[in-house]
Amino acid sequence: MRDNGAALHPGRRAGPGRLALLAAAAGLACAALAGCAGAVAGTGKTPAVCAQAGSITRLVIHRVNGLPQNHERFSFPARITVTSPSRAQSVARALCALPVMPSGTYACPADWAITYRLAFATKARRFAPVTAGISGCQDVYGLGAVRWTARSPGFWHTLAQAAGITPAGEAVFGGTMP
Numbered sequence: 001m002r003d004n005g006a007a008l009h010p011g012r013r014a015g016p017g018r019l020a021l022l023a024a025a026a027g028l029a030c031a032a033l034a035g036c037a038g039a040v041a042g043t044g045k046t047p048a049v050c051a052q053a054g055s056i057t058r059l060v061i062h063r064v065n066g067l068p069q070n071h072e073r074f075s076f077p078a079r080i081t082v083t084s085p086s087r088a089q090s091v092a093r094a095l096c097a098l099p100v101m102p103s104g105t106y107a108c109p110a111d112w113a114i115t116y117r118l119a120f121a122t123k124a125r126r127f128a129p130v131t132a133g134i135s136g137c138q139d140v141y142g143l144g145a146v147r148w149t150a151r152s153p154g155f156w157h158t159l160a161q162a163a164g165i166t167p168a169g170e171a172v173f174g175g176t177m178p
Contacts (some may be wrong), residue, residue: 062116091159094155109136
């Protein structure tokens with residue numbers, strides 16, 4: 001049996017140009033799924049939010065509760081908009097300073113499926129959102145390599161201060177059970 005790409009489209013032959021196009025499309029899809037979409041074009045390393053942290057003018061914080069049946073209670077709304085450029089920039093810098101999550105197997109605490117979607121913007125553009133989990137391994141997605149906050153509780157303090165949430169700290173973001 002000849003491998004001519006016909007399995008992709010039965011009854012249709014795929015030439016070398018078409019196969020190259022399919023390979024490029026698959027590569028782009030993999031890069032997007034891996035979180036590389038937030039990288040600055042041309043560098044391949046520095047996430048756009050980090051490269052332009054000093055230009056950020058706004059941050060929208062949106063809490064996502066993946067297990068609403070747990071009925072956690074929070075002392076602040078599920079959506080907060082930070083319009084102070086200096087406060088939004090401080091959160092971007094704190095995110096970019098987080099360590100990359102090391103490879104390996106971890107025994108993480110229970111994951112209550114509460115995440116925070118952080119959407120940054122400058123006057124000229126919006127960035128791909130960053131998602132930070134408050135429980136479990138406390139992983140952070142959207143800045144290229146997966147980062148984590150488990151060893152950097154100061155991040156949550158910075159986020160709380162920027163949002164005007166008191167008391168400023170990690171515990172307030174997890175909510176309380178009834």
